[in-house]
Amino acid sequence: MIEKSLAEIAKMAGGLNDVRKFADVKVKGVSIDTRKMEAGNLFVPIKGSRTDGHNFVADVIENRGASAALWQKDVPSPPEHLPVIIVEDTTTALQELARSYRNSLEIKVVGITGSNGKTTTKDITSNLLAQKYKVQKTEGNFNNHLGLPLTLLRLREDTEVAVLEMGMSSKGEIEFLSKLGRPDAVIITNIGESHLLDLGSREAIADAKLEIISGLKENGIIIYHGDEPLLRDRLQNYHGKGILKTFGASHDNDLYPVAIEPWENGNQFTTNLGSATFFLPVLGNHNILNALAAMLAAEFLGVSFEQMNDGFASLKLTKMRMELSEGVHGEKIINDAYNASPTSMNAAIDLVANLTGYRRKILVLGDMLELGPLEQEYHYKVGISLDASKVDYVFTYGELSESIARGAKEMLGENRVFAFHDKQKLSEELKKYVTNETIVLVKASRGMALEEVVKALQ
Template identity: 55%
Template sequence: MIKRTLGQLATMIKVVNDVTKFQDIEIAGVSFDTRLINPGTLFVPLKGDANDGHKYVDTAFEKGAAAVLWQKDVPNPPEHAPVLIVEDTLSALQDLAHSYRKQTSAKVIAITGSNGKTTTKDIVASVFSENYKVHKTDGNFNNHIGLPLTILAMEETTEIAILEMGMSGKGEISLLTRIAQPDAAIITNIGEAHLQDLGSRDAIANAKLEIIEGLPKNGLLIYPGNEPLLVKKISNLKQFNTCTFGETSENDIYAVDITIGEDGSSFVVPGLSDEPFFLSIAGKHNIMNALAAILAAKEFLISPSSIQAGLKSVKLSNMRMEWHDGIKGTRILNDAYNASPTAMRAVISMVENMLEDRAKIVVLGDMLELGDKEVEFHEQIGEGLDPSKIKYVFTYGSLAKNIASGARLHFPEERIFEFEDKEKLINVLKEKIEGNELILFKASRGVKLEEVVNTMVIKNEPKNIY
């Protein structure tokens, strides 16, 4: 984590008061949450629409904060206390992270995309950890507050920082990449998430491509070569080195001899190694994420054997491809952290095509932020379900009922159940389970489908590796 004196901080961000008498005080780490204050922390009070962190400055000092930032337009800053007055505390937090990033020797890999950002981050981190000291985004700290905090939590001896960049609208990736100044950037894909805010996939592609604004000349941009929206836009970016991954041989890297099971996926990368790689996460879509990680690893001279070791030991963030042992001998796949049509189709296809003696049940919830076509997108998910591979379809939510409508085109009515009450869903699901089924849970985070998952599992600890 960042460790600096207040005098040094005053050279890293614009401070409008005189901090001379406090200049030798040292801070260690930064937080905007008083619950996370440790002795020596710099507390950053943020002003929001509903709350103002300045109200908690006294609490921060009581818990051991070494110093605080204070926004200039907020009256009555503490007297005779180590306070750094700034024009805007959020901007100061972002400027501090940018300055700290430039003071370290870490190489930064930035990751964005409509789906798979967090999984790709976890894969890249696992692979790079075989050769380097790695720091990565924790959880979903991938926005205008979380990314600066991630950078400031990085040890100064970090060699590789892997930073996830999320967005909900235009301009957000631009801000994040300018703070982080990445050496390499990965775009995982262009999906339908954020259509509600951006209006079209083309606009989403433009928003994701903002990531190049922080890349240096000759920086590396890794992207899916089978995505026409990106291929067209990136073809004229001659100032960057570009590499593509995908399903076909036209890409710089692609996979063949793919085998997918519950315990993971194996595949061969032509031209890299004759030996198959094993990724400890199931699903063809995750092989695509692994290919992006392999391209980044090649750029940093990581050997095929180290790549293999890293892929075998990937640990995913919570509620992403979590395997649980469930009631009545079932296996439960909780992938309910987020959902979009692309991501939902991918995980359903994976489950449908798993070769095992288990009947399969899908529990699918609302996909949010899809804009005007949200009903159509849900219906298409239902239409795409294979009745020869899926025993029962359960839906939860006012939008997900359209998945049920789509499924009715080729599923018998007695195999489809739609709910807007979780207790009723749980009761019927438990009634229909005969034993040994594989049950997939997938929905947007706001649906909180894990509340249903928790009633079905018999072990507390999730498993990413079966």
């Protein structure tokens, strides 16, 4: 992580005041959260809609171990007796500090964006690259205008490759993040329906995701889902500074699966490039596509296909991404409750529908958020697409998911579909239907907190 003197930090962050009195104070790491403060941290107070971090500056320095803090110029009464750097805007200063630090590092960067699969692809890419390099990756969901700068500032000076997830909620955000991270390789996993509420169309989402190219270094690589027309059409006349590589299910791609064999805890597969057999310990064919994207990035940075199985074998995904566990009655539970869109939900349902070895298959589905004016229709389509011969019961949670239940009842019948607005009642009813021969999928947007249902079964 960044380790500098206060004088150096002030210069990098655009400090406005005279800090000579505290010039030799040592800063180690940066935090914007008083609850996660570590000794030696620089505290960056952010002015929020409900709280203002400036109210905690004195406390974190005097009592919680912070060595210094930034202070926004328009906030009155900066504590002059403490090591404080005054800046025009603390968010901008944090970003500029990260930019300066990143530019000082001799490091390769992989940037990853997409509507679905960013975090899984990040995890796989990191593991593959770790077969040759010292790697750090975005932790949790630190992938926005605050999270990515914090991720950069956590990079160790001996780190050789950083794998950075780049998220967005509106146009222009990924361009900013890409120019901040300056990637050598970029991956666009897919274009789905997430952020339709903000951007209005899948075409606009595709344009926003393609902003990741803007910060690409000379002779870098652009890896994208070649089965997606919105990406393929936009890149067919690309004449920029990067090379193009595609992955996908169709044989038109540079890398595609030739054979897939599902196992209880993952998939074995081969690709069109060579005869090697790979085992990905993650459920779902869609995750093989994420693995293919990661393989192209790793190969570009010098990891051979022969090394990749070792990277797959040690893979541990971020929590609540196709996380397989067991309930108290021996039922298997797939916890995919971190996020959801129609694309990812249909992929997860398709996975469960085609799993073998279970006598009962149950879907627990919650609201998919940020889908815009057609949200009810998207939910209904999930329900109406279910195959009654492959799914036994459906439990829904939330107002929007009533539309899933409505569609599901048309396919499965009234007595196999249950709609709830209370998670505890849902969990109590669900327990009546699980046995040691049951597989349960739990899937919803993050705001629905459906992991509480998973905990109730365990």
